[in-house]
Amino acid sequence: MILSSGLALIAVCLGTVGAQSVSLESKVVSYPPYVPVKQGAYIIELEDGSTAPSFSAFTESFKSIPNVSVSGQFDTLFNGCSVSAGSHVSAAQLARVAGVKRVWPVRYHTLPFRKSTVNITYPYLHHKTGVDRALQDLGLTGRGIKVGIVDSGVDYNHAELGNCWKTKDCPWQYGADFIGDKYDPSSLHPIVQPNPTPMDCDGHGTHVSGILAAQGPSVRGVAPGATYGMYRVFSCPINGKVSSSDEIILQGVEAAFKDGHDVISLSLGGGSWPEDPLSVACSKLAKQGVVVVAANGNDGANGLYTAGSPAVGHGVISVGSVDNWNITGSIAVISTPNGARSALMSTPGAESHPFVFGSDMPLLAPVDAAGSNTGCANFTTSLSGKVALIKRGICTFTQKAQNAQKAGAIGVIVYNNVAGMLSPSVDDSVTIPVVIIGQDDGQFAADGIAAGNSTVRAQKGEVGTFPATTGGQMSSFSSFGPSPELDIEPLVSAPGGNIWSTYPLKLGGYASLSGTSMATPYISGTVALLMQARPGLNVDEVRQILSNTAKPLADAVSGKLIHPYWSGSGLVNIYDAVMARAIASPSALSINTTDWSQAQALTRTITIRNTDNSKGVFVSLEGKAADSLSMYGTNGSLTAVPRIWPPSTAGTSPTMLPRVSTTSPYTYVPAGQSKDVLVFIIPPYGLKESERWFYGGFINLTLSWDRETAKSSLAVPFAGYNGNYRTVDVLSSPSTGLPALTDANQVVISDVSGLVVSGNSTALLLYTLDLPSRVIAATLVSSNGTTAGYLPFGYNEYTARNLPSGGNPLSGATITNIVFTDKEASQAVKVPAGRYRVQLAALRPLGDPNNSRDYQKWSSDLFSIA
Ligand SMILES: *[C@@H]1O[C@H](CO)[C@@H](O)[C@H](O)[C@H]1NC(C)=O
Ligand SMILES: *[C@@H]1O[C@H](CO)[C@@H](O)[C@H](O)[C@H]1NC(C)=O
Ligand SMILES: *[C@@H]1O[C@H](CO)[C@@H](O)[C@H](O)[C@H]1NC(C)=O
Ligand SMILES: *[C@@H]1O[C@H](CO)[C@@H](O)[C@H](O)[C@H]1NC(C)=O
Ligand SMILES: *[C@@H]1O[C@H](CO)[C@@H](O)[C@H](O)[C@H]1NC(C)=O
Ligand SMILES: *[C@@H]1O[C@H](CO)[C@@H](O)[C@H](O)[C@H]1NC(C)=O
Ligand SMILES: *[C@@H]1O[C@H](CO)[C@@H](O)[C@H](O)[C@H]1NC(C)=O
Ligand SMILES: *[C@@H]1O[C@H](CO)[C@@H](O)[C@H](O)[C@H]1NC(C)=O
Ligand SMILES: *[C@@H]1O[C@H](CO)[C@@H](O)[C@H](O)[C@H]1NC(C)=O
Ligand SMILES: *[C@@H]1O[C@H](CO)[C@@H](O)[C@H](O)[C@H]1NC(C)=O
Numbered sequence: 001m002i003l004s005s006g007l008a009l010i011a012v013c014l015g016t017v018g019a020q021s022v023s024l025e026s027k028v029v030s031y032p033p034y035v036p037v038k039q040g041a042y043i044i045e046l047e048d049g050s051t052a053p054s055f056s057a058f059t060e061s062f063k064s065i066p067n068v069s070v071s072g073q074f075d076t077l078f079n080g081c082s083v084s085a086g087s088h089v090s091a092a093q094l095a096r097v098a099g100v101k102r103v104w105p106v107r108y109h110t111l112p113f114r115k116s117t118v119n120i121t122y123p124y125l126h127h128k129t130g131v132d133r134a135l136q137d138l139g140l141t142g143r144g145i146k147v148g149i150v151d152s153g154v155d156y157n158h159a160e161l162g163n164c165w166k167t168k169d170c171p172w173q174y175g176a177d178f179i180g181d182k183y184d185p186s187s188l189h190p191i192v193q194p195n196p197t198p199m200d201c202d203g204h205g206t207h208v209s210g211i212l213a214a215q216g217p218s219v220r221g222v223a224p225g226a227t228y229g230m231y232r233v234f235s236c237p238i239n240g241k242v243s244s245s246d247e248i249i250l251q252g253v254e255a256a257f258k259d260g261h262d263v264i265s266l267s268l269g270g271g272s273w274p275e276d277p278l279s280v281a282c283s284k285l286a287k288q289g290v291v292v293v294a295a296n297g298n299d300g301a302n303g304l305y306t307a308g309s310p311a312v313g314h315g316v317i318s319v320g321s322v323d324n325w326n327i328t329g330s331i332a333v334i335s336t337p338n339g340a341r342s343a344l345m346s347t348p349g350a351e352s353h354p355f356v357f358g359s360d361m362p363l364l365a366p367v368d369a370a371g372s373n374t375g376c377a378n379f380t381t382s383l384s385g386k387v388a389l390i391k392r393g394i395c396t397f398t399q400k401a402q403n404a405q406k407a408g409a410i411g412v413i414v415y416n417n418v419a420g421m422l423s424p425s426v427d428d429s430v431t432i433p434v435v436i437i438g439q440d441d442g443q444f445a446a447d448g449i450a451a452g453n454s455t456v457r458a459q460k461g462e463v464g465t466f467p468a469t470t471g472g473q474m475s476s477f478s479s480f481g482p483s484p485e486l487d488i489e490p491l492v493s494a495p496g497g498n499i500w501s502t503y504p505l506k507l508g509g510y511a512s513l514s515g516t517s518m519a520t521p522y523i524s525g526t527v528a529l530l531m532q533a534r535p536g537l538n539v540d541e542v543r544q545i546l547s548n549t550a551k552p553l554a555d556a557v558s559g560k561l562i563h564p565y566w567s568g569s570g571l572v573n574i575y576d577a578v579m580a581r582a583i584a585s586p587s588a589l590s591i592n593t594t595d596w597s598q599a600q601a602l603t604r605t606i607t608i609r610n611t612d613n614s615k616g617v618f619v620s621l622e623g624k625a626a627d628s629l630s631m632y633g634t635n636g637s638l639t640a641v642p643r644i645w646p647p648s649t650a651g652t653s654p655t656m657l658p659r660v661s662t663t664s665p666y667t668y669v670p671a672g673q674s675k676d677v678l679v680f681i682i683p684p685y686g687l688k689e690s691e692r693w694f695y696g697g698f699i700n701l702t703l704s705w706d707r708e709t710a711k712s713s714l715a716v717p718f719a720g721y722n723g724n725y726r727t728v729d730v731l732s733s734p735s736t737g738l739p740a741l742t743d744a745n746q747v748v749i750s751d752v753s754g755l756v757v758s759g760n761s762t763a764l765l766l767y768t769l770d771l772p773s774r775v776i777a778a779t780l781v782s783s784n785g786t787t788a789g790y791l792p793f794g795y796n797e798y799t800a801r802n803l804p805s806g807g808n809p810l811s812g813a814t815i816t817n818i819v820f821t822d823k824e825a826s827q828a829v830k831v832p833a834g835r836y837r838v839q840l841a842a843l844r845p846l847g848d849p850n851n852s853r854d855y856q857k858w859s860s861d862l863f864s865i866a
């Protein structure tokens with residue numbers, strides 16, 4: 001078991017035992033060790049009453065603490081400031097200043113996106129989302145709407161992005177650089193040195209900008225006529241990482257707010273709670289009437305609860321990603337005795353070793369020393385001068401490529417062992433070109449090679465267009481909801497997988513990238529079109545209309561509806577949004593219990609507002625079920641891909657699905673009026689509460705307008721927990737062997753009773769969180785039942801769940817003879833020698849931190865502290 005960042009015993013100053021704090025929650029947020037934070041840097045949020053006039057007096061009180069300086073002010077959007085403090089200043093000291101509501105360490109951020117590999121023909125997208133009709137038939141362009149983009153900057157010299165900066169009629173009228181080119185979190189004092197303009201040296205921001213603003217001919221943005229601002233908060237790549245911090249992102253967001261943008265687009269994120277500083281700031285923006293659009297995250301491979309902050313912020317439009325329908329990209333022509341075939345290539349992005357062979361090269365399918373075609377063992381025959389065809393599986397792409405390289409191969413084609421394309425990556429030890437091709441193409445090549453001499457050719461610029469097998473489906477990387485408080489995330493989805501857009505001129509001018517980062521500007525653009533067409537809509541109405549008119553997605557194979565925790569309300573349709581003459585609210589329904597005695601909890605009101613002042617409308621209402629999802633396999637182990645119920649379409653009875661019941665299946669809403677309709681969500685029958693299922697679906701409203709024959713429809717997604725959400729376990733199941741005490745090398749201690757922790761030794765408490773938890777407290781408890789204090793790293797609030805294939809597979813705390821008597825970890829005491837146990841308490845969802853019964857608890861056996 002490996003922690004992404006080691007737990008070390010932090011330096012502590014031994015003090016006297018302080019008074020136990022009264023409130024159970026701490027004003028100081030402490031992040032788990034795997035979250036990278038900037039030393040001595042904090043974001044301070046002030047009590048809501050502390051308004052601007054008293055602000056300067058307030059900052060004076062910080063300055064009066066020696067070695068503390070106020071490094072930034074967030075006076076408009078976020079009531080607070082950022083400070084840098086000497087190493088001897090504790091966060092607890094800052095929290096004691098009157099008027100302080102919360103103190104957050106400043107986290108570092110890296111840009112989340114995955115480079116994809118093939119070039120895509122962009123315009124195919126727009127007829128799937130109604131953007132083509134909004135632009136062509138309705139003449140919308142976003143004109144008059146101001147959109148602020150907080151990102152890595154923009155190459156505004158790109159012809160398709162206007163080739164201008166803040167000149168008359170230029171799309172770029174606002175923005176600035178907040179970071180510069182050299183920001184490197186691995187240095188002690190990362191350099192912030194903004195340039196005069198937010199020029200992009202990375203590419204992410206230019207790509208995002210093209211999706212919104214490109215003027216054609218190669219890329220057509222969603223809102224080419226809007227006015228734009230670029231707030232550059234990400235630096236240039238350093239050792240492959242493009243970095244920023246909470247503080248700098250907040251500065252960019254606040255500047256965008258002050259410039260008066262109607263829409264702010266954020267293809268960035270981290271954390272997972274609405275209480276995260278970026279979420280808090282964005283919720284405030286939304287309250288002030290700005291439409292904030294944020295990427296839901298690229299952690300879909302880890303399943304549920306992977307939605308990020310600020311996407312989970314209240315009132316923020318969180319965006320999921322759908323894969324592009326067609327892929328246009330470079331091809332390899334494979335010639336065999338059975339014929340020739342063009343195969344779409346996905347390259348690992350090693351631009352220094354492009355897979356280019358101008359003439360036919362011999363193609364072999366070598367067998368390795370283990371007798372396998374997967375190339376995971378050494379090749380025994382020479383591949384000199386040949387291209388090797390290797391099947392995906394068993395080992396990494398790098399190992400396969402290294403083996404072929406050692407045998408003298410001049411190139412490697414790995415073919416997929418399942419349907420679909422993917423983006424392989426190989427490390428720098430591989431100096432020959434490597435590509436991946438699809439399963440069918442690979443099988444064709446393998447069969448051909450078996451039949452006789454075969455060759456491959458890949459000429460520069462030779463491209464083909466292929467339907468993507470995953471086109472129109474949710475992108476596998478797109479994060480899942482719900483939020484920790486069971487809100488449905490994302491709100492809506494847009495094309496984000498394999499998107500062709502502008503790129504900095506120095507980096508080739510165009511590129512294809514994948515991520516919810518790409519889906520986010522798509523939605524921001526649709527919001528600009530909607531606001532141009534329907535001025536005066538407020539943030540809630542924008543959310544409701546987008547959600548109502550999005551098209552629920554169905555699984556390509558089973559045809560069953562995709563759960564709202566993955567796709568939200570479905571694929572955006574902006575034409576229908578602009579034309580919608582009725583609004584259903586709220587934008588989504590979340591149900592937290594199946595306890596029928598809490599009938600309130602199962603009943604919801606949908607308000608249907610007829611915005612057409614001349615015609616009434618008949619509304620018929622019908623429930624449409626999606627599959628239920630569980631994070632656990634039949635044996636109780638966490639699964640990455642959620643398990644679904646019912647397992648197959650055959651034999652599904654209606655009671656296995658959630659149903660929607662209403663007293664008013666048909667309603668007439670007169671012109672310009674509103675009607676409330678009560679709905680009851682009936683959970684699926686027969687799902688075991690212990691298996692922790694989440695059900696979901698859509699309420700479909702069919703609208704028939706007076707004197708019109710054509711019908712239209714609106715949808716409201718719903719989802720809920722099958723059981724009482726407050727009683728869900730948040731710690732991983734005991735079958736994982738965690739929580740456990742381990743030695744400093746993370747080896748589980750089998751006989752804890754024999755463990756002796758002395759002043760010069762440490763042990764660890766390791767655990768995994770399957771769900772996010774608001775409060776985690778790991779304490780040392782004496783054999784007589786007295787709590788000695790918190791373990792180092794033992795107290796955390798608003799913690800994300802651990803992601804098996806992310807940067808945080810495990811959580812933990814340190815066990816030594818020192819504990820903290822306060823949550824802020826400022827009062828350290830040495831405990832007397834004796835027998836102790838570790839107690840871990842994790843607050844269950846929606847739990848009250850002050851109520852000990854709302855915690856899931858675990859205790860170790862007794863051990864000795866010497
Ligand atoms: C917990 O109790 C403290 C002290 O009584 C109170 O200030 C705080 O608001 C309570 N927290 C919650 C979430 O109820
Ligand atoms: C506080 O700041 C002063 C002046 O910059 C410096 O000399 C001193 O070493 C600092 N003290 C600590 C504990 O960081
Ligand atoms: C895919 O590309 C073909 C042309 O190669 C085009 O006719 C078709 O409309 C495209 N499909 C989608 C969904 O964009
Ligand atoms: C993608 O398109 C760009 C611009 O047309 C071109 O330079 C690049 O070689 C293409 N890349 C691939 C993988 O086809
Ligand atoms: C593979 O070849 C390398 C030398 O290229 C050698 O060091 C290694 O032991 C070989 N591995 C096996 C399993 O034969
Ligand atoms: C296959 O290639 C080898 C040399 O690489 C050549 O000797 C042989 O004649 C070829 N066979 C056919 C059927 O073309
Ligand atoms: C569910 O949420 C409602 C508020 O929407 C709340 O009143 C109720 O107590 C919650 N039920 C549970 C079991 O948490
Ligand atoms: C549970 O089943 C999965 C496969 O479905 C397997 O990988 C895992 O090891 C099993 N876990 C236990 C504890 O049996
Ligand atoms: C909702 O109803 C309309 C017909 O009014 C239908 O076309 C549409 O497919 C339905 N949506 C879902 C998700 O079933
Ligand atoms: C730890 O300290 C004890 C007593 O002070 C000593 O006997 C022991 O050798 C030390 N262990 C290590 C690993 O330094």
Ligand SMILES: *[C@@H]1O[C@H](CO)[C@@H](O)[C@H](O)[C@H]1NC(C)=O
Pocket residue numbers: 782783784785786832833834835
């Ligand atoms: C419980 O044990 C701790 C540490 O061993 C000791 O300091 C404390 O006095 C004991 N309390 C009681 C009530 O015995």
